[in-house]
Amino acid sequence: MDAPDSILDLARASVPFEASALFGSARPLEVELGAGKGRFALEWAAAHPGIGLVAVERARTYLEMAARRAARTGVANVRFVHTTAEDLLFRCLTPSSTAAVHVYFPDPWPKMRHHKRRFFRPENVARLAEVLAPGGLLRLKTDHEGYAEVIAAALAAEPRLQPVAPEAAFADVPATSFEIKYAREGRPVRCFALQRV
Numbered sequence: 001m002d003a004p005d006s007i008l009d010l011a012r013a014s015v016p017f018e019a020s021a022l023f024g025s026a027r028p029l030e031v032e033l034g035a036g037k038g039r040f041a042l043e044w045a046a047a048h049p050g051i052g053l054v055a056v057e058r059a060r061t062y063l064e065m066a067a068r069r070a071a072r073t074g075v076a077n078v079r080f081v082h083t084t085a086e087d088l089l090f091r092c093l094t095p096s097s098t099a100a101v102h103v104y105f106p107d108p109w110p111k112m113r114h115h116k117r118r119f120f121r122p123e124n125v126a127r128l129a130e131v132l133a134p135g136g137l138l139r140l141k142t143d144h145e146g147y148a149e150v151i152a153a154a155l156a157a158e159p160r161l162q163p164v165a166p167e168a169a170f171a172d173v174p175a176t177s178f179e180i181k182y183a184r185e186g187r188p189v190r191c192f193a194l195q196r197v
């Protein structure tokens with residue numbers, strides 16, 4: 001069976017990405033890193049039809065589930081890409097190209113020997129700041145208190161990203177699949193919102 005339309009084949013796509021090439025018209029480009037089964041991406045894209053959302057996920061089965069949901073719901077302004085967050089940031093996006101970055105529940109890799117696999121480290125935070133357009137927003141959530149501290153320190157060390165009030169930044173942001181599960185379990189969630197100066 002052919003891949004559903006919302007899956008972007010990186011082997012054929014023109015890199016770096018341009019919103020007009022991906023979505024057929026110029027529009028603000030937003031990205032989600034680690035989209036899972038696409039619940040947030042589809043709700044957000046449906047609620048903001050004027051944007052183009054690129055959602056990356058490295059687990060192919062999740063990506064395909066997300067694309068099937070997109071086909072069922074008819075959401076047209078989302079593209080799912082089977083790659084890593086790092087590949088998207090460093091190869092597929094250009095500086096100041098991105099209106100918003102969403103990162104919800106990045107893998108915390110709780111074991112000490114796996115900490116080096118964590119996404120939030122200084123070089124990735126610097127690249128996030130670089131690809132965001134001035135005024136662009138980084139929104140992220142984690143349920144892992146230890147990782148939240150590491151993230152807070154990495155973000156505080158990046159002068160191009162300035163904290164903004166989370167209440168406003170998250171006011172209309174729908175819950176992700178993991179967030180719904182964690183809410184049921186009563187697990188606290190830390191939210192971060194930063195703006196590119």
Ligand SMILES: C[S@@+](CC[C@H](N)C(=O)[O-])C[C@H]1O[C@@H](n2cnc3c(N)ncnc32)[C@H](O)[C@@H]1O
Nearest residue numbers: 034035036057058059084085104105176177178
């Ligand atoms: C804890 S889940 C959260 C999924 C979704 N954001 C949510 O909140 O429901 C983390 C997801 O990120 C994906 N992931 C982890 N590291 C990644 C990376 N470097 N690049 C792309 N996806 C990644 C995993 O496959 C997994 O689907």
